[in-house]
Each structure stands twice: as structure tokens, then as C-alpha cells.
Amino acid sequence: MSIIAENLSKLGIVLPEPPTPLASYVGFVRHGDLVFVSGQIPMQDGVITQTGLLGAGVTIEEAAAAARICAINILAQVNIACEGDLERIAQCIKLGGFVASTPDFGDHPKVINGASDFMSEVLGKRGAHARAAIGVAALPMNVSVEVEAIFAIR
Numbered sequence: 194m195s196i197i198a199e200n201l202s203k204l205g206i207v208l209p210e211p212p213t214p215l216a217s218y219v220g221f222v223r224h225g226d227l228v229f230v231s232g233q234i235p236m237q238d239g240v241i242t243q244t245g246l247l248g249a250g251v252t253i254e255e256a257a258a259a260a261r262i263c264a265i266n267i268l269a270q271v272n273i274a275c276e277g278d279l280e281r282i283a284q285c286i287k288l289g290g291f292v293a294s295t296p297d298f299g300d301h302p303k304v305i306n307g308a309s310d311f312m313s314e315v316l317g318k319r320g321a322h323a324r325a326a327i328g329v330a331a332l333p334m335n336v337s338v339e340v341e342a343i344f345a346i347r
Contacts, residue, residue, distance in 0.1 A: 233266035235259035235345040250297030260307030263340035301326040
């Protein structure tokens with residue numbers, strides 16, 4: 194069993210079939226040794242797990258848990274790009290996190306930590322990445338968080 198598969202198993206995570214894109218795009222694009230993963234929303238078993246705005250009823254903890262689900266969906270996309278061999282991941286290069294929030298909310302990084310921490314837990318040193326955490330007025334389907342990613346693969 195690979196290190197990444199072991200880490201997923203220890204966390205009790207089975208990678209899902211990635212959600213179908215909601216519009217005119219694909220879940221990921223592979224270009225050379227890079228995989229660009231489209232923004233993933235907190236969808237689990239076909240159900241959106243978190244909607245609403247931070248600063249207007251949604252807590253940081255709830256949104257961080259949603260960001261973690263986004264990260265699981267990202268890894269599911271990368272799994273397909275790697276033809277089922279996650280050990281081909283050389284590095285998570287960058288995460289981009291979008292947080293739906295009120296104008297006075299300022300803790301966007303704490304929300305996106307849910308995705309960042311997951312990458313570190315599962316990928317170890319290969320999970321260290323550059324990042325952006327951006328507040329927005331609204332996201333598709335009223336989700337609270339969306340996360341995109343770039344990976345280097347072997």
C-alpha cells in the first residue's frame with residue numbers, strides 16, 4: 194500500500210467519484226507534469242454539505258470542514274489524472290480558496306486551512322503548497338467555499 198493510500202486509510206477516507214462539473218468545463222487538465230484541478234465545492238455523495246456566508250451564520254469551523262471536503266474532491270480528481278496511482282504526486286504546488294462572506298469577515302485563511310491541513314495530513318511534505326484565500330460575495334449554488342489546485346506529478 195502506498196504512503197498516500199495508507200494516510201487516507203488512517204483517516205477513514207475513501208476517495209469518491211469526483212463530482213460532475215456544473216457548467217462548461219472539465220474537472221482537471223493535465224499539461225506535461227502539471228495537473229490543474231478546477232474549483233471543487235463541498236459536495237459529498239451528490240449533496241452539497243455547506244451553503245451560506247461566513248459572517249452571516251456560517252462558522253469558521255463549519256466552513257473549514259467544507260474546505261476539507263473540497264480538498265478530498267480535489268484529490269479524487271488528481272487520482273484520475275494519475276490513473277489511480279497517487280504516489281505519482283510529486284507536489285501540491287498551489288491551492289486557491291474562495292470563501293463566500295460578508296464584507297466585514299476577515300478570517301478567510303482560517304477557512305482554507307481545512308483544505309491545506311488535509312493536504313499536509315495525506316501528502317506529508319508533498320502537501321506543502323503556496324496558497325491564496327480570497328473572500329467573495331457569492332459562489333455557485335450558494336456554497337460557502339470552493340477550492341482549486343495545481344499539482345506536479347511524475
